[in-house]
Amino acid sequence: MVQHLVWSEEFSVGSEDIDSQHQKLISLINWLSTEVTHKTPGTIEHLLNSLAHYTVYHFGYEEELFRKAGYPDAKQHQQEHTAFIDRILVIRERFEQGSEVDLEALAVYLQQWVVRHICISDQKMMAWLRNNACNEARGA
């Protein structure tokens, strides 16, 4: 059994939009964690599709924000996103081909990745964006 990930205020990046997208992502990961025990094939397929679509949308949203602002660590941040999506796509393909998929390992990976990414990379990026917007506003 995989424990659920519980949202905490410490995960906040200071943007309601992005926080609520992160909460949605966490709820999808939690749902997948539940399926580690239930193993309902239709639900797993649906979840892998939802995760793939939602991460593409959410990462695109962040990338548009930081690209527009000229964030200096854009490339590294984007590489983290790509690695995450690739992992989901590889698992989805294996699942669709009928291969054995280690859902527990996937759920643990997704949980660990999302917390680390939010608390390190996203918070760093959002702090830079805020600072940059303030500097521009005061003409620095």
Ligand SMILES: [Fe+2]
């Ligand atoms: Fe991100």
